[in-house]
Amino acid sequence: MSTLHVISRSPFGDNRLASCLRLxxxxxxxxxxxDAVYALNPGSVTVAGLNTLGPRLYALAEDLEARAISDTGATAVDYPAFVELSLNYDKVNSWL
Amino acid sequence: MKFVIAVFSPGHAPSSRRALLFAQAALAGGHEIVRLFFYQDGVHSASANVVTPQDENDVPAHWREFVTAHQLDAVVCIAAALRRGVLNDEEANRYQRPAANLPVPWELSGLGQLHEAAQSADRLVCFGGD
Structure with missing residues (x-):
């Protein structure tokens, strides 16, 4: 059973990302x-932990672009790709 | 594939727009949305009284157009809606409130509708927060 975890809040405001990575x-x-894409901002303390995920790490392309974050280890996805991604995993868990 | 999409945030939250774009992409990709479920502050998107500033994206209006155009099953949680003043004619009469603000295409119903839809769909995707 595989799960796609979705986080939308900044990692610098709460512990959702840390809890998610632990689980x-x-x-x-x-x-x-x-704002969760700020975790990918080069130089942030969160980058190293995220990069260990390799190909299992994704980010919504429009949110990266809106925040001028590039050269990340995450696969950028648009909405059609988000839909397909949700089907590649058995379930989707949003960290609301 | 069959999707249920649950929206927990109001129309002015980025996550509501994200849910709408996901829903549009799902239909465009040939998938089916068996139900949209608006819960907690998500019920505000169904209110006919929302006035979005002119220089902002009117997400509640886009939701209404999307639901109408595709004749989707769009359920608004009744308990969440009543406490936020989102009422249809029947509830406005029942509680003797001066106005109703939940017209078609929205339907007021219970949380059981989310559970039932989740059982019949391949994926439940929730959107909330920021």
């Missing part, structure tokens, strides 16, 4: 959107 299973994926 993330070996086959789970993580999609960052909204």
């Amino acid at each position: 993330l299973g070996p086959h789970d994926g993580l999609l960052l959107c909204g």
Whole structure:
């Protein structure tokens, strides 16, 4: 059973990202959107932990662009890709 | 594939717009949305009284157009809606309130509708927060 975790809040305002990374299973994926993409900002303390996820790390393309964040280890996805991503995992868990 | 999409945030939150774009992409990709469920502050998107500033994206209006155009099953949680003053004619009469603000295409119903839809769909995707 694999889960796609979705986080939309900044990692610098609460502990959702840290909790999620602690619970993330070996086959789970993580999609960052909204202010959560600040976790990918080069130089942030959160980058190293996220990069260990390799190909299981995704970010919503429009949110990266809106915040001028590039050269990340995350796969950028648009909305059609988000839909397909949700089907590549058995379930979707949003950290509301 | 069949989707249920649950929206927990009001129309002015980025996550409500994200839910709408996800829903549009799902239909465009040939998938089916068996139900949209508006819960907690998400019920505000169904209110006919929302006035969005002219220089902002009117997400509640886009939701209404999307639901109408595709004749989707759009359920608004009745308990969440009543406490936020989102009422249809029947509830406005029942509680003797001066006005109703929940017209078609929205339907007031219970949380059981989310559970039931989640059982019949391949994926439940929730949107909330920022």
